[in-house]
Amino acid sequence: MTYKVGILGATGAVGQEIIHLLHERKFPFSELRLLASSRSAGKVQEYQGNSWTIEETNQSSFKDLDFCIFSAGGGQSKTFAPIAKEAGCIVIDNSSAFRMDPSVPLVVPEINPEAALTHQGIIANPNCTTAISLMGLFPLHKAFGLKSLIACTYQAVSGSGAEALQELDDQLMAWSKGKNIPPKVYPHPIAFNVIPHVDDFNDDGFTREEMKLLHESRKIMDLDDLMVNCTCVRVPVRRAHSIAITASFENAIDLSVAKEAIKAFPNVELIDNPQQLEYPMPINYSGVSSCALGRMRKTEILPNGLSFWVTGDQLWKGAALNAIQIAELLISRNSAS
Ligand code: A2P
Numbered sequence: 001m002t003y004k005v006g007i008l009g010a011t012g013a014v015g016q017e018i019i020h021l022l023h024e025r026k027f028p029f030s031e032l033r034l035l036a037s038s039r040s041a042g043k044v045q046e047y048q049g050n051s052w053t054i055e056e057t058n059q060s061s062f063k064d065l066d067f068c069i070f071s072a073g074g075g076q077s078k079t080f081a082p083i084a085k086e087a088g089c090i091v092i093d094n095s096s097a098f099r100m101d102p103s104v105p106l107v108v109p110e111i112n113p114e115a116a117l118t119h120q121g122i123i124a125n126p127n128c129t130t131a132i133s134l135m136g137l138f139p140l141h142k143a144f145g146l147k148s149l150i151a152c153t154y155q156a157v158s159g160s161g162a163e164a165l166q167e168l169d170d171q172l173m174a175w176s177k178g179k180n181i182p183p184k185v186y187p188h189p190i191a192f193n194v195i196p197h198v199d200d201f202n203d204d205g206f207t208r209e210e211m212k213l214l215h216e217s218r219k220i221m222d223l224d225d226l227m228v229n230c231t232c233v234r235v236p237v238r239r240a241h242s243i244a245i246t247a248s249f250e251n252a253i254d255l256s257v258a259k260e261a262i263k264a265f266p267n268v269e270l271i272d273n274p275q276q277l278e279y280p281m282p283i284n285y286s287g288v289s290s291c292a293l294g295r296m297r298k299t300e301i302l303p304n305g306l307s308f309w310v311t312g313d314q315l316w317k318g319a320a321l322n323a324i325q326i327a328e329l330l331i332s333r334n335s336a337s
Helices: 013-024 074-086 128-144 162-176 208-221 255-264 316-332
Strands: 003-008 029-036 044-047 050-053 067-070 090-093 122-124 146-154 227-231 241-249 268-270 291-299 305-312
Touching: 003 013, 003 074, 003 316, 013 029, 013 044, 013 162, 013 316, 029 050, 067 074, 067 316, 074 090, 090 316, 128 146, 128 208, 128 241, 128 255, 128 268, 128 291, 128 305, 128 316, 208 227, 255 268, 255 291, 305 316
Parallel strands: 003 029, 003 067, 067 090, 090 122, 146 227, 268 291
Antiparallel strands: 044 050, 146 241, 241 305, 291 305
8 A cells, every 4th residue: 555645844854854764764655745835836856866846835735645744834734734634634743733732642653652543634743852852751751650850952953944054054164264144043153052042932931842841741641740840952963952851750760670661662772881981962863763862870859860861863753753653653553544
C-alpha cells in the first residue's frame, strides 16, 4: 500500500528535513506534494535525482492526499488544517495551533502511541524542547514516578527557521571581518551570545515556550499534577537542542536502575562516561534519529532528585522525524483513513 503525502512549509528548515527523512526512512509514498507560499510557487525542489514543482497552498491543495505534514507556523495551520481535514487528509501539525485542543492528540510515538489512534483528522506534534526532554523524562517517570522538574534549555538557532540560521551565519562572517550585522530575526545578536528569551513573554514573566514544557508534558504523559519550572535560552548552536533537567520523583532513585531504564527505552542513548569526557553534545546529535542522555547524578536539592542532560535534533525528533513516526504508526496500525 502506498500513500499520497503533502508537506505544507516544504521550503522551510523543517520541511526540507521532512523531504529527506521520507526518503531515508523509505516512507511508502506514491506522490509527494510540496506546498509553500506564493513566494516559492513554481520553484523546483530537487532531491536524489527527482524534482517537484513547489505549489502555492490554497483551498484545493489537499485533495486526494492521505497525509499532510504541516510546518509553516500556527497561522497557516489554523487556516488550512480544517480545510485539509474536510478533504479527508490526515494533518500532522508541527505548530502549536492545536496542541492543547482536547480533541487533538498530542503524540510522541515512543510515549503515547495509543493517543494517535483516537485522532479525528488532526494530530499535533509537540514543541521541540518538550519532545526531546520527554525522551529522557518518560523512561525515568516509568521507573520512579515523576513529580516535578526544573529545566534550562540550550536551544539551537535552526529551531527558529532557515532565516535565523542565515542570520547566525551572516553575523559570524561579519564578525570575522571586524564588521557588525544588526539582528533581524532575534532581538539581539546571536553570534557569540546567548539570549534568555524564546517566544513571547507572558504577564507572569515566563515565556510561552517555557509554559509549553509544562502543559504539553502533562498532556503527553497524562500527568495532570506535574510541576515544571523552565528557562528557555537560545544559544549560537546551528542544530540540536540540549536541556539540563533536575527532576523530583515519587520513589527513591537507584542510579543503576535509572541507567537501565534509559538503555531499555527506544531511540534514546545513554552517553554517560564523564571520566572519559563522554556526554551528549549537539554536534554529535545533529542529523541523528536518537536523542541522548548523560551527566546523570543524584541530587539532594529536591526530594528523590535526579539531574541529567538530554540532547536531540530538534529538526528531527523535535519536528520532522516525530511527525513521520506518527504517520508510520498510523500506517502500521491500519489507522490511516
Ligand atoms: P516560503 O518559503 O514560500 O515562504 P521556516 O520555518 O524555515 O521559516 O519556514 C517556513 C515555511 O512556511 C516555509 O516553507 C514557508 O514558505 C512556509 N510559509 C510561510 N508563509 C506561508 C503561507 N502564507 N502559505 C504557505 N506556506 C507558508
